[in-house]
Amino acid sequence: MKKITFILLALIGFSVFAQKSEVKSAEKAYKKGDIATAQEMIQKACKLKDQADDKTKARIMFVKAEILAKLGSKDLDNYTNALETIDKLEAFENQTGKKKYTDDAEELKTQISNEIIGIVNNDLNTKNYKELEKSAILAYSLNNNDEFKYFAAVAALLNEHFENAEKLLKELYDSGYTGVRDVITVRDKETGKRVTVSDEKQAKLLMMAGTHDDMKKEKTKSRRPDIIANLLYVYGKLGKDNEAITFINKAKQENPDNLDLIIGEANYYLKKGDTEKFAAAMEKAIELDPNNKLFNFNLATAYFDMKKYDLAKKYFEKATELDPNFADAYLGLANVVLVPEKAITDEMNKDEVLMNDALYNKYNKQRLDLYRQALPYLEKALQINTDDETVMIMLKRIYRDLEMKDKYNEIKAKLNALKNKK
Numbered sequence: 001m002k003k004i005t006f007i008l009l010a011l012i013g014f015s016v017f018a019q020k021s022e023v024k025s026a027e028k029a030y031k032k033g034d035i036a037t038a039q040e041m042i043q044k045a046c047k048l049k050d051q052a053d054d055k056t057k058a059r060i061m062f063v064k065a066e067i068l069a070k071l072g073s074k075d076l077d078n079y080t081n082a083l084e085t086i087d088k089l090e091a092f093e094n095q096t097g098k099k100k101y102t103d104d105a106e107e108l109k110t111q112i113s114n115e116i117i118g119i120v121n122n123d124l125n126t127k128n129y130k131e132l133e134k135s136a137i138l139a140y141s142l143n144n145n146d147e148f149k150y151f152a153a154v155a156a157l158l159n160e161h162f163e164n165a166e167k168l169l170k171e172l173y174d175s176g177y178t179g180v181r182d183v184i185t186v187r188d189k190e191t192g193k194r195v196t197v198s199d200e201k202q203a204k205l206l207m208m209a210g211t212h213d214d215m216k217k218e219k220t221k222s223r224r225p226d227i228i229a230n231l232l233y234v235y236g237k238l239g240k241d242n243e244a245i246t247f248i249n250k251a252k253q254e255n256p257d258n259l260d261l262i263i264g265e266a267n268y269y270l271k272k273g274d275t276e277k278f279a280a281a282m283e284k285a286i287e288l289d290p291n292n293k294l295f296n297f298n299l300a301t302a303y304f305d306m307k308k309y310d311l312a313k314k315y316f317e318k319a320t321e322l323d324p325n326f327a328d329a330y331l332g333l334a335n336v337v338l339v340p341e342k343a344i345t346d347e348m349n350k351d352e353v354l355m356n357d358a359l360y361n362k363y364n365k366q367r368l369d370l371y372r373q374a375l376p377y378l379e380k381a382l383q384i385n386t387d388d389e390t391v392m393i394m395l396k397r398i399y400r401d402l403e404m405k406d407k408y409n410e411i412k413a414k415l416n417a418l419k420n421k422k
Helices: 002-032 035-047 054-071 076-096 102-125 129-143 146-158 162-175 200-209 224-237 241-254 259-272 275-288 293-305 309-322 327-337 341-348 357-384 389-401 405-421
Strands: 182-188 194-197 212-219
Touching: 054 076, 054 102, 076 102, 076 129, 102 129, 102 146, 129 146, 146 162, 146 224, 162 224, 182 200, 194 200, 200 212, 224 241, 224 259, 241 259, 259 275, 275 293, 293 309, 293 327, 309 327, 327 357, 327 389, 341 357, 357 389, 389 405
Parallel strands: none
Antiparallel strands: 182 194, 182 212
């Protein structure tokens, strides 16, 4: 029995020695940059960790966290595992009362956090939305900054992970997140463009250098409208119409004049193909913001689709008053004018009309009168948007039928030139 006991004790002593040796070898390999060897040695040490003393256990966990952190840039799961290992290490040292590695572990956690934020920025810049969904949510777990949750929500939406997008967007909405923040900008004298700087000190240095001027403190655009619109879009994609309506009604009760919500509601009904409810939402939006050209244009388009042409004309005209260079609004006005064209053409193509010159000429005059009314709107639209092929095709037909030969040849040449560019 004594011999057996001696052997067991000898084996236990050997495994403790092996652990210390392996973790030491792992540390050396890690410092040399030989991560493969470091990983192999720390895995061996981990297998025998339960037999180690408290000091060696803590050392194994810390070295394991360091190695995993080094591998994090290749696979985000390694960062996750490193952070879990740090949490276990800190809990262990808190329990034993011997905090040899806790401070170093906190520094490592800060390092990991900074590296992950760098990965998030890179994923954003390269539009790598597949990885951004993971990197941003990991950054959020470390920093509790809702901006990272917003990035993850957008990535989930673009990746068509609608359940995850719904969860994140709903959390952002419920928390009141807007994403609005103060920024400082200066104007680049050479380009005339505004540049965002980190702080007033940097702005003043650039102005002292003479390359920039006109420092301004501004606020970024609210992300609230996007959150609302995207959440309603996700509800539509998931077929959660009841949830969408409940969300709209609840939000409207809390703040009936919330313009962000009204626009989100309008977009939801637009995607659902409910033109009447879309128009109703846009009417409310115009009540709150009457001088918004896009609201007026969208309402005009809705009325046009609903065949309420007088109202469509009214709001297309309002859009052009608000922005005299609103090309699409002029095209909308031309389309309103040309609404009767089909009915007139159908009459002209009837046999009894084709055989009656007087009747045919009567209808043809009506058709040409429509063209003359629409012509100024179409020419204005093309003047603003010189490459609008749709407008060019319409003008080509009108110039031909109105026998405006020079104009016809000119627009024909433009169309040919445009086609040759493609």
